[in-house]
Amino acid sequence: MGTVVGTVEDRRDMFEGSAQTMITPFSSTNQIGNPVAYKLVRVSGDGSLVPATDEEILEVNETDIHIASDACQTVGYLATDEENSEVNETDVHIASDACQTVGYLPAEGIHSRLSQLESSEAINSGLLQSDNVQPYTDQYNEEMLLKVEKEERLGNAHGSQMPSTPPDANIQCSNENNFFEEDQVHHEALLQEPVSFSMNVQNECKMNESDKIEPCSNAAASPKETAFSAAAQKPDFSRVRGEICLDNLPIKALQETFRATFGRETTVKDKTWLKRRIAMGLINSCDVPTTNLRVKDSKLVVNQEKSNDVTNVVSKDMGDDVRATKTKDAPSSTDHVNGHSNASGHILGGNLYYASEDYSSEQRAAKRVRKPTRRYIEELSETDEKQQNDKSMIPSKDQSLSEKSEVRSISVSSGKRITVTRMVSLAGSEIEVPYVSHVRRSRPRENIMALMGCHSICLENKGSAAESNLNFSPSQLSSEVVNRDSVEKSASRPVQKEFATSDENNEEHILSEVDQDMEPEHIDSSGNSSDDNNDTGVPIMQGGALRRKHHRAWTLSEVTKLVEGVSKYGAGKWSEIKKHLFSSHSYRTSVDLKDKWRNLLKTSFAQSPSNSVGSLKKHGSMHIPMQILLRVRELAEKQSQ
DNA sequence: GTTAGGG
DNA sequence: CCCTAAC
Numbered sequence: 160m161g162t163v164v165g166t167v168e169d170r171r172d173m174f175e176g177s178a179q180t181m182i183t184p185f186s187s188t189n190q191i192g193n194p195v196a197y198k199l200v201r202v203s204g205d206g207s208l209v210p211a212t213d214e215e216i217l218e219v220n221e222t223d224i225h226i227a228s229d230a231c232q233t234v235g236y237l238a239t240d241e242e243n244s245e246v247n248e249t250d251v252h253i254a255s256d257a258c259q260t261v262g263y264l265p266a267e268g269i270h271s272r273l274s275q276l277e278s279s280e281a282i283n284s285g286l287l288q289s290d291n292v293q294p295y296t297d298q299y300n301e302e303m304l305l306k307v308e309k310e311e312r313l314g315n316a317h318g319s320q321m322p323s324t325p326p327d328a329n330i331q332c333s334n335e336n337n338f339f340e341e342d343q344v345h346h347e348a349l350l351q352e353p354v355s356f357s358m359n360v361q362n363e364c365k366m367n368e369s370d371k372i373e374p375c376s377n378a379a380a381s382p383k384e385t386a387f388s389a390a391a392q393k394p395d396f397s398r399v400r401g402e403i404c405l406d407n408l409p410i411k412a413l414q415e416t417f418r419a420t421f422g423r424e425t426t427v428k429d430k431t432w433l434k435r436r437i438a439m440g441l442i443n444s445c446d447v448p449t450t451n452l453r454v455k456d457s458k459l460v461v462n463q464e465k466s467n468d469v470t471n472v473v474s475k476d477m478g479d480d481v482r483a484t485k486t487k488d489a490p491s492s493t494d495h496v497n498g499h500s501n502a503s504g505h506i507l508g509g510n511l512y513y514a515s516e517d518y519s520s521e522q523r524a525a526k527r528v529r530k531p532t533r534r535y536i537e538e539l540s541e542t543d544e545k546q547q548n549d550k551s552m553i554p555s556k557d558q559s560l561s562e563k564s565e566v567r568s569i570s571v572s573s574g575k576r577i578t579v580t581r582m583v584s585l586a587g588s589e590i591e592v593p594y595v596s597h598v599r600r601s602r603p604r605e606n607i608m609a610l611m612g613c614h615s616i617c618l619e620n621k622g623s624a625a626e627s628n629l630n631f632s633p634s635q636l637s638s639e640v641v642n643r644d645s646v647e648k649s650a651s652r653p654v655q656k657e658f659a660t661s662d663e664n665n666e667e668h669i670l671s672e673v674d675q676d677m678e679p680e681h682i683d684s685s686g687n688s689s690d691d692n693n694d695t696g697v698p699i700m701q702g703g704a705l706r707r708k709h710h711r712a713w714t715l716s717e718v719t720k721l722v723e724g725v726s727k728y729g730a731g732k733w734s735e736i737k738k739h740l741f742s743s744h745s746y747r748t749s750v751d752l753k754d755k756w757r758n759l760l761k762t763s764f765a766q767s768p769s770n771s772v773g774s775l776k777k778h779g780s781m782h783i784p785m786q787i788l789l790r791v792r793e794l795a796e797k798q799s800q
Numbered sequence: 801g802t803t804a805g806g807g
Numbered sequence: 808c809c810c811t812a813a814c
Contacts, residue, residue: 707808707809708808710808731802731803731804732803734803749802749803750802750804750809751808753803753804753805754808757804757805
């Protein structure tokens with residue numbers, strides 16, 4: 160019934176309270192210890208995550224390992240390096256017959272992981288056996304993977320028997336049901352961590368010499384266990400250490416990783432946020448530089464660090480991760496899980512946040528992060544939509560984001576997903592589109608209009624990029640709701656870009672010359688003057704759609720004016736500067752000024768001090784006299800103080 | 801509506 | 808330059 164999900168949380172204090180004191184003797188040898196604690200969470204029958212009660216937490220805190228026998232809850236303990244040593248010193252209570260499991264799941268930096276409590280062998284051979292050190296091998300890893308798969312196939316039946324462990328092994332079977340009062344149910348699923356772990360069989364104490372570690376030898380004294388584990392029953396632990404480089408992961412995988420890490424779903428679609436969260440979650444209370452664990456192509460790869468440790472390279476199959484996750488979700492359908500998580504979230508400003516204090520703490524942890532921009536979320540929602548409905552795909556950036564994600568089916572597969580739709584008028588007719596996909600807060604998606612407006616244009620300018628890419632006619636648009644995907648996709652960003660760029664030449668002919676540039680010194684270096692035909696600040700196409708502003712190189716006089724303006728009005732007073740000094744340059748917006756100033760700062764600080772060679776410019780960029788750059792610097796410095 | 805910053 | 812969160 161109950162499964163275990165570890166949720167990262169900063170419970171370090173809690174850990175350190177107990178752990179610190181106990182492992183003091185080893186602290187010197189405990190180089191690698193990255194104490195990361197996890198929040199205790201219970202997965203209730205309906206798949207929801209129930210935060211551990213204080214009692215439970217307390218329990219784990221006070222007793223290092225208590226797996227209560229005959230208890231309806233099992234507290235699994237997965238030790239970190241430090242704690243691993245600690246385990247050897249303290250009693251470990253393992254019990255069978257637990258209906259719910261509260262597990263401490265380790266995070267990155269943890270030396271070894273007890274992956275699946277359900278396989279009691281893991282406990283026996285893993286926790287008890289410290290003597291017979293089996294270097295971790297890939298072969299072994301394979302074994303474990305197979306084993307895990309097998310166990311999953313067999314359901315929980317296999318692992319459900321939690322044999323009592325021999326007392327002499329320093330692990331005591333405690334039958335007292337002191338801590339858990341809930342109804343007793345024969346436990347079916349114990350620890351089912353989403354990730355498959357490999358265990359470093361060797362206990363730290365062994366590595367760290369240390370005669371003080373009695374328990375270690377005690378454990379080792381159990382020949383049976385040793386032999387047992389020496390065989391194919393090696394525990395499934397993995398050393399996970401270092402940083403996860405999530406950059407290459409598709410959003411879905413990130414979400415999945417997020418879930419594996421935090422034990423809960425997330426619907427946040429902002430990659431940056433997810434990465435940050437995951438990274439933070441893994442690193443969290445660790446003040447250890449992170450560099451090692453990388454996620455590559457659905458694999459978690461732990462790079463070799465310069466630690467003296469036996470094994471650090473562990474390749475953890477993400478597939479396993481997914482599988483395990485599925486198993487975890489199994490009792491309730493994926494849809495359910497989705498629905499649940501969605502139901503439990505608030506929508507704040509378009510982002511889905513969780514009400515849990517968890518989130519706020521997460522947020523606090525980050526150094527004030529810029530909210531993920533809507534745009535990304537929207538784009539990604541569109542991706543979701545596509546994944547759901549589409550069969551007709553126009554290759555797009557969005558798509559590439561999510562392809563290769565084995566995970567996506569899990570979290571998106573819900574056909575039941577409630578889709579609020581709205582009517583969008585497109586090409587004179589209304590089509591129904593999912594609401595989330597196209598909520599634009601600011602100005603309307605230009606490209607839609609551009610497409611519309613361009614359509615006629617395209618007809619005229621046959622062979623234009625837009626034409627070839629948008630394989631539909633207005634009639635198609637209007638009549639076929641089924642087509643809406645292609646419509647949406649066409650309307651989405653990638654096409655827009657393509658249109659904007661490749662069609663630019665056409666535009667130039669199309670656009671009427673509204674405003675000649677009156678700029679006197681518009682003899683700019685790039686020879687723009689010849690092909691600049693629309694100098695209105697807001698270029699407008701026939702359909703009234705906005706298009707990307709034509710690039711306009713900054714002239715020296717403009718730069719000079721800008722500098723002048725900054726010195727006069729101060730940096731930041733862009734609108735002032737614009738009003739006073741750029742009134743004749745309608746095409747320079749205050750934002751432009753700001754951007755230019757930013758660039759000026761960059762260049763000035765970049766090259767003025769060292770390169771006395773005035774301005775070695777990059778190709779194409781304007782030559783800015785040293786004098787001006789110096790002025791910029793000076794202003795900047797004055798500004799900063 | 802402006803400004804700040806990331807992209 | 809664009810986009811958008813934050814003022």
